[in-house]
Amino acid sequence: MRVRVQGVVQGVGFRPFVHSLATRLGLAGHVGNDLHGVFIEVEGTEEAVELFVASLRPQAPPLAVVEDVAAVPVEPLGDTGFHIVASSSAGHREALVSADSATCDDCLRELSDPGDRRFGYPFVNCTNCGPRFTIVRDVPYDRPLTTMAGFAMCAACAAEYGDTADRRFHAQPVCCRACGPTLALLDASGAPRGGDPVEEAAAVLARGEVLAVKGLGGYHLAVDATDEDAALALRKRKLREDKPFAVMVATVDHARELVTLDDTEAELLTSRRRPIVLLRLRSGTGPIAPAVAPGNPRLGLMLPYTPLHHLLLRRCATPIVLTSGNVSDEPIAHQDDDALRRLSGIADAFLTHDRPIHVRTDDSVVRAFRGRPMLVRRSRGYAPEPLAVPWEFPRPVLACGAELKNTFSVAKQRHVFVSHHIGDLENYETLKSFTSGVEHFRKLFDVRPAIVAHDLHPEYLSTKYARELTGVELTGVQHHHAHIASCLADNTETGPVIGVAFDGLGYGTDGTLWGGEFLVAGLADFERAAHLAPVPMPGGAAAIRQPWRMAVSHLIACGELAEDEVLRRNPSWPEVAQLVEHGLNSPLTSSAGRLFDAVAAILGVRDMVSYEGQAAIELEQLADRHEPGAYRTGDPRGGAIPATDLVRAAVHDVRAGVRPPVVSARFHNGLARLVTEACERIRLSTGLHAVALSGGVFQNMLLLERTVARLESRGFRTLTHSRVPANDGGISFGQAVVAGARDRLR
Structure with missing residues (x-):
């Protein structure tokens, strides 16, 4: 048989697996990589060849994703033995590159075994784990086309690489202390420090200093996550006022001491992709410093995913902050000279190495919704699969x-x-x-x-x-x-569906700024069936940074511009009101995100934001999850739904002395009611029963949960995101x- 295997089958130990399978079945032939994937020829008894082909998909290595196996009969050649042949670079490329993968259990055992030659070596890897996408320069995936090209294998590694029975058989990044990358600890000026780099790096963290750590896809900035002063210093230097930091802990048991974990969340946390998982903190303050995630009931948590992380966490007595190595709003630093230049004013020391990173890749962020992953940021561990x-x-x-x-x-x-x-x-x-x-x-x-x-x-x-x-x-x-x-x-659906797209804003076909949209949509086209009634956005982009401006706009729209608390806090409100009333520098927007901003400002949650979506996030965190009440809206006019009715109801409750957590909950519930009622009206005119929910606003878990529950109770089938972010x-x-x-x- 001549066999073609396509999918993520390069850099994942597929050729060694094929060699082992063929040898076990007594088959002759060869296997190799090319620009299409993996090519195989096997000959032997009919029964053995059929079993071989049938086993390629279910028995594939853990990192492989087999999408297609095509086999055609050919004349036997009378070969003996089975061989891995040289890769071919001819033709059009169809091979798929695998994502970087967390250190496997076998490599961790070697890392921890004093009798193993890779004991304590921070770059241990094999065919089942280690760097992939971030070191690949080109395909087919062979060492000369990766950033490991500059590290010639020593005799011992070459023997493993060529041994068909070894776990590192044809593992392209294989290396050891004698031939692979080396670790170094540098001071802020780039000068080497003495001693064991990992031990000294742990001492840097223990002293409350900031450490830059070179990971798979770039540099991180680390501090002791239990040290308030260190976390505050990192915030000041990184120019990151409020946005939560991610935290790395040594094991899943350590994670359980800090957060609650269901089965889906535990699976995500321990998966080979090792994303940051957004998890609910246990009650009580716990050991994590307040400055790590100010006022946030959730914590972004991850486990070590490189041998270096494991070694560092073993020497640290506490969890560590591990956040992107950059100044806020800049891309993560991934080249050594650039990292020293950009991070020297932030980091007190650099734990670095000499294996180049070809593609900068941030950590992925994920949360669980109804038993499946919901990606917030799709990057390391997922891309470029x-x-x-x-x-x-x-x-x-x-x-x-x-x-x-x-x-x-x-x-x-x-x-x-x-x-x-x-x-x-x-x-x-x-x-x-x-x-x-x-x-x-x-x-x-x-x-x-x-x-x-x-x-x-x-x-x-x-x-x-x-x-x-x-x-x-x-x-x-x-x-x-x-x-x-x-x-x-x-x-994997084509539609048409009722599409609800709620976000900050996007350019509409009419030239206005949309963001609270109800579409009848398929893949090729759409119609705008309804939308939140537009309101002015006073000052344009300034209204995004200053939510109180949107409060003024909505208060005017719903006729409630009285001596409100939000106005007393912001003495410039008369000027902003003038912008709205005269239509000066106030583009119209139907944005659901800006509606959240307005309510957050009215409740005194947030008048100014330091990162995108901050006011809406904090409004969600404030909400009383046990409150069943929901604000109502009036009938739409020409497809425009009066969402300002929700603002009016919130203002009335505030003036009546209703607690802000209850007001926030009633607003969330009211928006879920608004979505459901709008979808019911569209169903009457279209007959559609499926609703797709998308846009950044639907990362609000309270809104998503309440909206999905209401829609399903009315007989709708709901589609939400999983493989890509909303x-x-x-x-x-x-x-x-x-x-x-x-x-x-x-």
Whole structure:
């Protein structure tokens, strides 16, 4: 048989697995990598060959994702023995690159065994774990095409690499202390420090200092998570006022001491992807310093995913903060010289090494919803593994994504390759990361896009990038249609559905700023069926940073602009009211995100924000989960739903002395009621029974839970996100599938 295996089958020990399987079954032949995946020829008895082919998928190595096995009979050659043959780089590339994977149990045992030659070696790995995407320069996945190319194997490692019975047989990053990367501890100026680097690094943390740590996809900044002064110092130096830090703990048992874990959350936390998992803190303050996650009932927690992390956590008596190595709003530092330059004013010491990182990749962030993962940021551990869709892309597509939380996607055949998290395209460094990332993906997956999809907003840097490309067909995709298409494809559905897209804002087809949308949508097109009634956004972008401005706008809209507490706190309110009343620098928006801002300001939760969505997040945290009451809205006018009725009800309750947690809960419940009633009206006119929920506002777990429960109680089938984020990190995925659907209709 001549066999072709496609999927994530390179860099995951697939060839050694095939060699072992064939040898065990007494088959002759060969296996190799090429630009399509894995090619195999086997000969032997008919029974053995059939068993071999049938075993390729169910017995594949743990990191492999076998998408297709195609076998055709050929004439036997009379070969003896089974061999791994040299890789081929001819033809069009179709091989899939695997994501970086956490250190496996076998490697951890070696790391901890004083009798093993890799005892305490911080770069131990094998075919079942270790760096992949972040070190790959090109395919096929072989050592010369990775950042391990500069480390020649010693005789002992070469013997393991060539031993068919060894776990490291053809493991490309295989190395040891004699031939692999080396660790160093540097001071803030880049000068080496003496002593054992890990021991000294642990001492840096114990003294309350800030440590920069080189990980798989870039540098992190670390402090003792129980040290309030250290956490505050990190915030001051990093220019990160309030946004929570992630925390790393040594084991899942340590995690259980801090947070509550259900089965899904425990599985996510311990998975080979090792994301940051958003988990509910146990009651009481616990040992974590308040400055780590100020006022937040949840904690972003992760377990060690490199040998270096394991070694460091074993020497630390406490959990550690491990946050992106950057100044706020900049991309994570991943090159050594750049890290020293950008982080020397933040870190007191650098725990670093000499294995280059080819692609900067932030940690992924995930939470659990109804027993399945719900990604908040899809990056390390997930990217660049493709998202399979059940539809063919007639021509290759590049989707450029949004401005905030940017990802891009390339798509061909039945795969969409969603990039690692790029970030907010608001500075030159992030834009460089975007453009270099696009070129890397195009090369890695051999995608020459015929179609380039982009957002409709003319000022997005991703849109400008798309429009500067030549020799391609451009297709603009409305922001909220991309959200709903992303949710559809996330659930491998085509629609049409009732799509509810709630977010901060997106450019509408009428030139206004949308953000509270009810669409009737399929993959190729959509209609705007209803929306939250638009209100002015006084000062434009200033209203995003200062939620009290949106409170003034909504108070005017609902006729409640009296001597409200929010106005007394902000003496500039008359000027802002003038902007609203005269329509000066006050673009209209239907944004659900800005509605949350208004209510948060009215309740005194937050007048100014230091990161995106802060006011809405804190409003959710405030809510009394046991309150059943829900505010009501009046009938829509011309498709515009008067969401300001919710604001009016909240103001009346505040004036009546109702506690803010109850007001917040009634607002959340009222918005869930509003969504359900709007969907019921659309169902009457369309007959649609499925509702897709997307947009960053639906990362609010209270709103999501209440909305899904209400919809299902009315007989709707709900679609929510899992494989890609509901926020703008999923926009490029939606753009790609919209472009593909339109192309199929040509």
